[in-house]
Amino acid sequence: MYRQMVLVRTLDERIWMLNRQGKAAIVASSQGHEAGQIGSVWALDRSKDQFYIYYRDLAVMLTLGMTPVEIMSGFLAKEGEPLSGARQFPTHGAYPELGLVNLSNVVGTHIPQAVGVALAAKMRGEDSVVIAYFGDGASSVGDCHEAMNFAAIHKLPVVFFCENNRYAISVPLSKQMMVDSIAARAEGYGMPGIEIDGCDIIAVYEATAAAASRARSGGGPSFIEAQVERYLPHTSDDDDTRYRSKEELEEARKRDPLIILSAQLKESGLLTDEIEARFASEARDIVDEATDVVESAPYPSVERFYANVYAEE
Amino acid sequence: MREEMRRDDRVFVMGEDIGARGGVFLATEGFLQEFGERRVIDTPLAESSIAAIALGAAMHGMRPIAEIEFADFIWPTINQMVGEAARVRYGTNGKMSVPMVLRAPQGGGVRGALYHSQSVEAFFAHTPGLKVVTPATPYDAKGLLKSAIRDEDPVVFLEHKRTYRLVRGYVPDEEYTIPIGRADVKLEGQDLSVVTYGLMLHHCIEAARALESEGISVEVVDLRTVRPIDRETVIESVRKTGKALIVHEDTKAGGIGAEVAGIIGEDAFEYLDGPVTRLAGPEVPPMPFAPTLEAEFMLSTDKISAAIRRLAAY
Numbered sequence A: 001m002y003r004q005m006v007l008v009r010t011l012d013e014r015i016w017m018l019n020r021q022g023k024a025a026i027v028a029s030s031q032g033h034e035a036g037q038i039g040s041v042w043a044l045d046r047s048k049d050q051f052y053i054y055y056r057d058l059a060v061m062l063t064l065g066m067t068p069v070e071i072m073s074g075f076l077a078k079e080g081e082p083l084s085g086a087r088q089f090p091t092h093g094a095y096p097e098l099g100l101v102n103l104s105n106v107v108g109t110h111i112p113q114a115v116g117v118a119l120a121a122k123m124r125g126e127d128s129v130v131i132a133y134f135g136d137g138a139s140s141v142g143d144c145h146e147a148m149n150f151a152a153i154h155k156l157p158v159v160f161f162c163e164n165n166r167y168a169i170s171v172p173l174s175k176q177m178m179v180d181s182i183a184a185r186a187e188g189y190g191m192p193g194i195e196i197d198g199c200d201i202i203a204v205y206e207a208t209a210a211a212a213s214r215a216r217s218g219g220g221p222s223f224i225e226a227q228v229e230r231y232l233p234h235t236s237d238d239d240d241t242r243y244r245s246k247e248e249l250e251e252a253r254k255r256d257p258l259i260i261l262s263a264q265l266k267e268s269g270l271l272t273d274e275i276e277a278r279f280a281s282e283a284r285d286i287v288d289e290a291t292d293v294v295e296s297a298p299y300p301s302v303e304r305f306y307a308n309v310y311a312e313e
Numbered sequence B: 001m002r003e004e005m006r007r008d009d010r011v012f013v014m015g016e017d018i019g020a021r022g023g024v025f026l027a028t029e030g031f032l033q034e035f036g037e038r039r040v041i042d043t044p045l046a047e048s049s050i051a052a053i054a055l056g057a058a059m060h061g062m063r064p065i066a067e068i069e070f071a072d073f074i075w076p077t078i079n080q081m082v083g084e085a086a087r088v089r090y091g092t093n094g095k096m097s098v099p100m101v102l103r104a105p106q107g108g109g110v111r112g113a114l115y116h117s118q119s120v121e122a123f124f125a126h127t128p129g130l131k132v133v134t135p136a137t138p139y140d141a142k143g144l145l146k147s148a149i150r151d152e153d154p155v156v157f158l159e160h161k162r163t164y165r166l167v168r169g170y171v172p173d174e175e176y177t178i179p180i181g182r183a184d185v186k187l188e189g190q191d192l193s194v195v196t197y198g199l200m201l202h203h204c205i206e207a208a209r210a211l212e213s214e215g216i217s218v219e220v221v222d223l224r225t226v227r228p229i230d231r232e233t234v235i236e237s238v239r240k241t242g243k244a245l246i247v248h249e250d251t252k253a254g255g256i257g258a259e260v261a262g263i264i265g266e267d268a269f270e271y272l273d274g275p276v277t278r279l280a281g282p283e284v285p286p287m288p289f290a291p292t293l294e295a296e297f298m299l300s301t302d303k304i305s306a307a308i309r310r311l312a313a314y
């Protein structure tokens, strides 16, 4: 887990840099969200569960098995990009072999879709679980509420995983809702909701494992509110100095999931400075190599421009 | 918007990130400081309610300008705009009305991919009861926005986001309005009429200027409003030139071009010296991300010039 977290942070930093160099058109960073994303994937069954993610879930993608080259080819829109053939924004499209789906940039639309996937799984007698990842902002959309209601009525195997970083672009939580707890809404729809420290990977793992086993045993959906941090502007197009203070960001930095996990591991004697340094240099090598590979790849050709609007003969 | 908010305290703005952030395209920069939180409302992320709440406020004496951050997220408002706002006057037999503006940046060529590039005008333009405005120049945008805010009926106001940075133009400080439903001949010519709107106007003008040297005299008509369409201006131009090319970025089938072609067929048929021709976006979801694929989707000055040459030679 720690190794993955180091790798995803290194990759994320590199992609942001590629944006600043004018090579990646748009980037939404996962920095500060990693523990929630990695811990939740580990708590599920990667051989059969379905992951309906959103644009900030770089660490979910990597933990599910996408390679840094594959991920980076999305950001640079290169030939062979596996999710959408570089038709979509980075991180969007689907990788069915990994149970990974990120159809749309339209916030919240995937939440009821994930419920539909769970309905089908139940109808087909599968014991798979569907997890829907989304932000605090997405929890305001009608679709989210309608999805929770339906999932609860039909006791569907869904985990609603809300990555609460307290901002929808610039709009702070206080202007999004009058309640302190998003998870508290779950009870109103007839499912358990819990708030957890989303920067603590162990807490995330335990909560998600409990929700998954409840879902798998026919107990129905659960709602997890993982309190995370967003260290960078909303996307590379945003300027967060317009609405966020330096002090607030400094405070958030103290909850860096990478630092928390490193301290936890060192305390229990599982990690040494030496291993830590090795992981870091290993990650740099992997990301360097991926950068070279993807930078030298061509853009997609227009040959298949009209393909896949409809089923083909 | 600022001038209208100073002039009329019933006018207020609501939408995502329009307060401290000043809007994702900075359209409302400084508004929060000047008008306060009461008239500059940062909303939760929920488009259906943004339209519906504006609709309600408009029925009760206010003049809301509701912003949808990108037109690609406008679909939940269809229920409220097409299903409700458009019918309020008719359905109450004139007793109630909805003087609101729904603003949204639209259009592509900005590496916005499938969900930050679409043109949505045709969906709304199909609806009696709505007005749909698609300005192309800063001058027109100001005059038309003022008219939209003062209009007694719901107006969908669609700005091409690429024009925000690409197009610079003189905008007088003083007060003026431009009537909704009036097209504008942006360039006069004799041989062929190009009917267009939005970002494509600029490519069409560029193409027309370049073709002067080849001896082709092109008239460029900017619709400015796609509902209602200014039939007279279109017809007058086509009767003069005898040839019509309609150009829009949006995909072709069921688009505004079909409507314009219908109008020309009805009212200028005997004057035509060539087929009424449409040049529009290709029939794929708008529009792919990779630069090579995006360029394939977007019309350009070159593609437009080629279409003009072909029709002129007919």
Ligand SMILES: Cc1ncc(C[n+]2csc(CCOP(=O)(O)OP(=O)(O)O)c2C)c(N)n1
Pocket (backbone or CB within 6 Å): A056, A105, A106, A107, A108, A134, A135, A136, A137, A138, A139, A163, A165, A167, A168, A169, A230, A234, B016, B045, B047, B069, B073
């Ligand atoms: C329906 C819709 N409305 C608006 C947007 C523009 N937008 C993109 S992300 C975003 C904020 C989402 O915030 P949140 O759900 O908290 O996720 P976060 O980015 O904070 O992880 C907004 C308003 C959108 N993509 N879709």
Ligand SMILES: [Mg+2]
Pocket (backbone or CB within 6 Å): A135, A136, A137, A163, A164, A165, A166, A167, A168, A169
């Ligand atoms: Mg958020």
